Amino acid sequence: MSRTKNEREDGIFYKDQTESSLIDDGNCGGGGSGGGVVLKKGPWTTAEDAILIEYVKKHGEGNWNAVQKHSGLFRCGKSCRLRWANHLRPNLKKGAFTQEEEQLIIELHAKMGNKWARMAAHLPGRTDNEIKNYWNTRIKRRQRSGLPLYPPEVCLQELQESHSTGAFNGGDKGPHDILQNNSYEIPEVIFDCLKASQNVLPYVPELPDMSTSSMLMKGLEPAFEAVKLELPSLQYPETELGNWGTFSSPPPLLESVDAFIQSPPPTSGAESDNLSPRNSGLLNDLLHQSKTLSRAKTHASDKSSNSTTPGDIVESFTFNICQTEWENCGEPLSPMGISATSLLSECISASGSSLDGQPPAETFTESHVKSEPADHILTPEIKNKSPIRLDSCCHDTLLASSWLEQGCGYDKDQTVMTNSIATLLGDDLSSEDKNMAAGTSISSQAWGRDSCAWNSMPAVCQMSELP
DNA sequence: AAGTTAAACAACCGCCGATAA
DNA sequence: CTTATCGGCGGTTGTTTAACT
Incomplete structure (x- = not known):
């Protein structure tokens, strides 16, 4: 599915875009960046995209809450960041995952679990959201059909790696382990x-x-x-x-x-x-x-x-x-x-x-x-x-x-x-x-x-x- | 053709850590 | 040292489309 709402709906507000605009709740846009300004929610239009792209070209990524202030975009900083990261930033790879990518995702997930951002780092051009969506869909599909989530070869590979890397070395977590699980307490x-x-x-x-x-x-x-x-x-x-x-x-x-x-x-x-x-x-x-x-x-x-x-x-x-x-x-x-x-x-x-x-x-x-x-x-x-x-x-x-x-x-x-x-x-x-x-x-x-x-x-x- | 279901996608929400004030 | 803010991440939900019955 290569459909993109913004392309189709260019300039046309979705129903909830016109109805669901909310005052920034503080979670989005933080610090009342709009000072009570009504921020828009829902799908982005190409016009908004253009504004955001233009803004990032000028100011670079980051400081997302300033976007709304300086660009006239009625979006919270978080929303801008997400839009940029998932759709607008350069070198994004669109389309379905290749078999190689799918295989990699499976392997990475076997290693990392739900660390989508980290997994995305291994998949150039792919976003954490894409991977997450893919994985969730995969889970549903596999579960529905009663199949194990990981192919046996992945299991075996993980098994072998865990042995060969000494991943079970108790409190002595290797760098590999630490890297992947540095926030975990065992x-x-x-x-x-x-x-x-x-x-x-x-x-x-x-x-x-x-x-x-x-x-x-x-x-x-x-x-x-x-x-x-x-x-x-x-x-x-x-x-x-x-x-x-x-x-x-x-x-x-x-x-x-x-x-x-x-x-x-x-x-x-x-x-x-x-x-x-x-x-x-x-x-x-x-x-x-x-x-x-x-x-x-x-x-x-x-x-x-x-x-x-x-x-x-x-x-x-x-x-x-x-x-x-x-x-x-x-x-x-x-x-x-x-x-x-x-x-x-x-x-x-x-x-x-x-x-x-x-x-x-x-x-x-x-x-x-x-x-x-x-x-x-x-x-x-x-x-x-x-x-x-x-x-x-x-x-x-x-x-x-x-x-x-x-x-x-x-x-x-x-x-x-x-x-x-x-x-x-x-x-x-x-x-x-x-x-x-x-x-x-x-x-x-x-x-x-x-x-x-x-x-x-x-x-x-x-x-x-x-x- | 209409209704239903699954898949894909987009976006929002809440939490948390880092960091500046 | 405390607090506020920001950015990032993961979870979840909602929408649309395709496939199927």
Whole structure:
């Protein structure tokens, strides 16, 4: 699509241009640059563009708030900067991304996450906004079709790079790492685990930002990570929500979860850094994982529900693997602490307390990162490893102990757990979960022990309770 | 042909860090 | 040292168009 509104609408105001003009709210144009002047919003006209171009030619970039003062352009400085950066500045490359660019974006995103500006620096002529839009569209598209966001080769490449660059060197972050993540604080407890389990979690640079469930998913399906990490928190594809018909849990429940997830932890501000917006991907974890699990579970019995693409099959397959892995962990059935504790226990095991001198993390990686067939993963060897993880699953110091203890006692007192969850998540969940506990709802499928969604929950707790 | 959905694009908003006053 | 301002960034929303039913 090469359409440009300004070309088409040359000189013609859009409806909202004439109606939505707003007094500068201070956020835009800062400092009342207009002194109450009504600043225009909405699409730019070519006339405005010309003014801005002329202004920049004369005065150069920067000092954007002066544009309105000196050029007669009724636009706030921010708007001018954005317009210039995204559309008017020279050497901008227009048109669709080339395959090379797309590949680069994927690779860069695997390294950097949602650092659009940094990614744009690697793509001459492209803007962060373009890349961001591309990526968001890609996410939707891939998610809709049930495909992993990252191609396997990218995952492998990242894995190899993370190994070869020593990116897992604990507190000694290399320049590469620092450059890319200089604003991130890596929780020590997580990091220590990671140091010992490099193979499990190949994408070091992303670690501070990802939910623990995402970390686990990395181990299970590296390509899946970005879907969870980077999906804008409120851009839930409606088709996804539609898939909740498979479950009895409606979207509002998830919103509650999301609110819970995104609520700043009560303990400290530093932790909120770790719950930066990108961590909002957890809800998407829930959505996508649940959807996929649902597909996986219902695939055999309900082939008529949706047309199934090969990608769907692959992903469902993958999640059967994932699910089986969790089941094999034999961890508590509670909504709390499953995937995360699995992961952490994996880390703990690998960090020196592994049983029988086995390298569980390595095995883990061999099985999943390399995307080996499920029959490999489902081998008894793997299953036999489950006690190792189970062994330390409840040692997770990151979880609220009492709550976790309740959670670990799922079989004994799920009601207690249910009430705890309900306290946090509200009545919607409460009723759902009670149904589940009572075995009266099909949501048990979604929220029971097999549930990736529930398994994702502890990530929140853990991340928020990190020191 | 009309309605619906997905994709692409543009722009705004809010937050945050840097820096000048 | 504090405050205000600016610029940048990432998230989100809204609009338009193309494709599909």
